Amino acid sequence: MNLSVKIGALTLQNPVTVASGTFGYGVEYAQLIDLNQLGAVVVKGIRLEPVRGNLTPRTVEVTSGLINAIGLQGPGVDGFIRKYWPFLKELKVPTIINIWGTTVVEYAEVARRFDALGGVGALELNVSCPNIKEGGAHFGTDVKLLGQVVGACRKATKLPLITKMSPNVVNITPYAKAAEAAGSDALSIMNSFPAMAIDIETRRPSLANVSGGLTGPCIKPIAVKLVWEAAKAVKIPIIGMGGIQSAADAIEFLMAGATAVAVGTANFYEPQTALQVIAGLRQFMKQKGIGDVREFIGSVQTGK
């Protein structure tokens, strides 16, 4: 039975990864799950300098979901390399590093730093965080800027580049095509949806940042459609994500056109989810007599 898939030049032993920002730097989960069973570890977004993040409260639970406005708190490139890379580089599975910046120049510089580090599996460009005023989302919602930032990173590194798309666009197709044209090897679809909750007792927003990004099972059907639309528009592989809790959820994304998937918010409440998805995927393939997971990719039948 083959479960392995390719994301650009990177081979994953199975198509199940984790979503950036929901898995820390991997090490936090090491006592609870065997990280070496994953397709890849994807770390929280890193820019050049350490980032303090937003004020609290930073998350609020909503029906079948979570709204967050963490603000990309992180140790910066040097802090990451010092504190977390010694652990990650010993893993048998690839590490995908999610990077961001406030300018095109900074994105490229972070890409260059990780290119020089050696041993990194791939870079995921976060052009779509809804909780950062400068950088983040506006790169992902402006086709021209998106092309520039992907192009600059493409020049800065030979590592596989994955562009993490914003869902906050009328039509994802031109954005997917722009990232592909600028040299992205793959797309992650997608980041969280802009959202808000209000405490009716205090008449205050539930988050200090007022609004945040919605994730969790409530967004899954929207994410599946975005993957399906983008898959029709580009030839590069797609990593699908949004509310995955089970193998059945993951298989939907594959059938919509994703080559791999990422488990996100579920890591917060059930750390075993990614491993359960892998086990369930094997079981489904066995049940259906399917020898290669790639048979699922884009196999949804929309004709009559």
Place this chain on the structure above:
Amino acid sequence: MVEQTVQIVSNERDTDLYFRLIARAPQIAPLVQPGQFAHVRILPLREALLRRPFSIFQVSGETLSILYKTIGKGTEVLSRMRPGEELSMIGPLGHGFTVPRPKGETPLLVAGGYGMAALYLLAQRSPQKGIVLVGGRRRVDILCEEEFHALGWEVRVTTEDGSHGETGLVTQALLTELKRPTPGRKLFACGPTPMLKAVGRLAAEFDLPAELSLDEHMSCGIGVCLTCVVPIKAGDSWEYQRTCTDGPVFDSREVAWEAVE
């Protein structure tokens, strides 16, 4: 840190909105240190996804207990669960209290309401017995007083409405106690943030060490989501640290109180 399915042994109302739950958690219970917590997934909750953190109250062999207040949909559903039903639990989690060394400091505990539960194991495992000051709004907010008596500790109660013990705030009782010069004391506190802030201020005023258990909203409980952060001094500024893994217990002098929201 272990994740396991645990079985409810008992789940009984204590007073008013407070419940005591005992669970059989053979892999977690023996590892628990004072001040640590368990992160609990209440399986019958369908649309509320996140785990709920609870301070661990007592430990006995393969069982552990929590003392909780029904304050939202999670704890309400939990309060209706019966013996034999199961929960998913990750624990023990967090950086707890420093148990005093034999012939070391004399602990002076300060609790607000059910924050008292988080201090029980510390009292039980401390070689020196001390005083616990506990405050609440009403009589029903004062919990586990007898358990502390049973350990041979002195319990001083304050209630805001005067229905039990002295009338007033626990921090007023603390001030009275601190004015009595006694060498080698150390404060340990758990309760609402305004109370902890007042304890921190008094500790500074009397130049006493204080360990405070901070209570913040959590999502993951294991250090990845960065929901439960609190401002901790770093150089001449401060940085956000995680209540779930860097805490919940912090040295009062390290907290950047001016930035606490």
